[in-house]
Amino acid sequence: MKQRGFWGYALQNKTLLLMLAPAVLFFILFAYVPMAGIVLAFKQYNNTGGIFGSPWNGISNFRFFFESGNAWMVTRNTALYNIAFIIVNNVLQIAAAILLFEAVGKWFRKFSQTMLFLPYFISWVVVGAIAYNLFNYDVGTLNVMLKAIGMEPVDIYNTPSYWPVILVLVSAWKTLGYGSVMYLAAITGIDNEMYEAAEIDGANVFQRIWHITLPNLFPTVIILVLLAVGNIFRGDFGMFYNMVGTNGLLFSSTDVIDTFVFRSLTTSNEIGLSAAAGFYQSVLGFATILLANYAVRKYDKDHALF
Numbered sequence: 001m002k003q004r005g006f007w008g009y010a011l012q013n014k015t016l017l018l019m020l021a022p023a024v025l026f027f028i029l030f031a032y033v034p035m036a037g038i039v040l041a042f043k044q045y046n047n048t049g050g051i052f053g054s055p056w057n058g059i060s061n062f063r064f065f066f067e068s069g070n071a072w073m074v075t076r077n078t079a080l081y082n083i084a085f086i087i088v089n090n091v092l093q094i095a096a097a098i099l100l101f102e103a104v105g106k107w108f109r110k111f112s113q114t115m116l117f118l119p120y121f122i123s124w125v126v127v128g129a130i131a132y133n134l135f136n137y138d139v140g141t142l143n144v145m146l147k148a149i150g151m152e153p154v155d156i157y158n159t160p161s162y163w164p165v166i167l168v169l170v171s172a173w174k175t176l177g178y179g180s181v182m183y184l185a186a187i188t189g190i191d192n193e194m195y196e197a198a199e200i201d202g203a204n205v206f207q208r209i210w211h212i213t214l215p216n217l218f219p220t221v222i223i224l225v226l227l228a229v230g231n232i233f234r235g236d237f238g239m240f241y242n243m244v245g246t247n248g249l250l251f252s253s254t255d256v257i258d259t260f261v262f263r264s265l266t267t268s269n270e271i272g273l274s275a276a277a278g279f280y281q282s283v284l285g286f287a288t289i290l291l292a293n294y295a296v297r298k299y300d301k302d303h304a305l306f
Contacts, residue, residue, distance in 0.1 A: 028041050039277035042258060055226040061276035071277075075233070075284070078256040084168045086225060092172050093179030094217065098205035098209055100180065101187045115185075117177030127170065128242030135166075159251035167243060167254065171236070177222075186220040222296060233257065236255060257281045 010017060037051060044057040062159030065071050080285050096116060103109040134141050135156040143153035155161050190212065228267070244254045257277060264274040293306060 007244065020263040030058065037275065038279055040272055041279040045271040058270070061272040062280070063113055065273055065276050065280065070255075071280075073252065074255050074257045074260045074265065075279075077236045077254065078142035078233050078258075080165070080273055081167065082121065082228070082233065084164070085171050086228045086232075088168055088172050089175050089179060090225065092176055094183050094221070096180035097183035097187055098213060100184055101213075102205060102209075113181070115179070116176075116180060119174045119176070120178045122174070124242040127174065127239075128245075131166070131170070131243055157247060158249050160250050163244070163250055163254050170243065171239065182224070183217060183220065186217055190216045225291055226289070230285060232288050233284040235253065235259065
């Protein structure tokens with residue numbers, strides 16, 4: 001007799017469910033259980049009461065966050081940096097994937113792909129050390145070269161206006177290989193007969209890219225951009241902290257919500273303020289992904305995430 005209901009389905013698919021169990025447990029333990037800590041955003045935390053025993057203080061933590069003058073700055077920086085990362089990184093990754101796909105030599109393609117992928121495995125701690133040795137005012141490679149040719153050194157670590165360009169370029173350099181591999185996989189999945197037919201019709205390489213490769217990459221681009229938009233209010237803490245550190249002179253152009261939360265915890269011990277900023281960040285991210293997905297559904301529902 002055929003099993004019915006949830007338990008019958010579970011028994012029939014127990015192997016698949018066991019394979020799924022580690023991922024489910026991971027998200028339950030590290031994504032859902034910690035959500036109980038959201039209550040800290042509405043409490044005046046003290047060590048005696050702990051998370052659930054501390055007194056409630058309503059929206060005082062949020063009020064303090066917005067009245068401090070930091071809320072708009074870190075929100076603006078986080079959003080603008082992520083928008084720049086999405087645009088620059090995706091354009092460069094698509095271009096690199098197309099160049100690798102069109103490359104004639106097999107060994108050249110493999111070598112180039114490997115070299116592009118290597119920066120992805122370099123820790124942000126190491127990247128920060130490389131940047132410091134490159135841009136240091138006294139002994140940095142850049143300023144040593146400028147002095148050697150009779151030019152004035154550049155004080156990069158005390159000039160906030162340089163850092164948006166530096167951070168965007170460093171992010172593009174580090175993620176180029178990883179992103180190009182995903183786009184390259186999508187390109188190799190395109191039916192080769194389409195390229196052969198276009199070549200027979202006299203289409204050159206640029207026409208094939210414009211009329212075949214890019215249109216077929218569009219669904220992949222939409223999915224990756226939607227996933228990135230969901231994190232548009234989440235800064236890459238490893239990058240910002242290791243590249244800038246605690247240099248207060250650069251906070252106006254480099255401070256993001258994640259580094260603000262970290263500093264609130266480590267320097268001022270404002271646990272309630274940190275929780276409020278984190279909760280504010282999560283709400284912004286959730287609203288953004290809903291709006292982006294809604295816009296895509298209005299344009300073409302087949303390309304939406306849900």
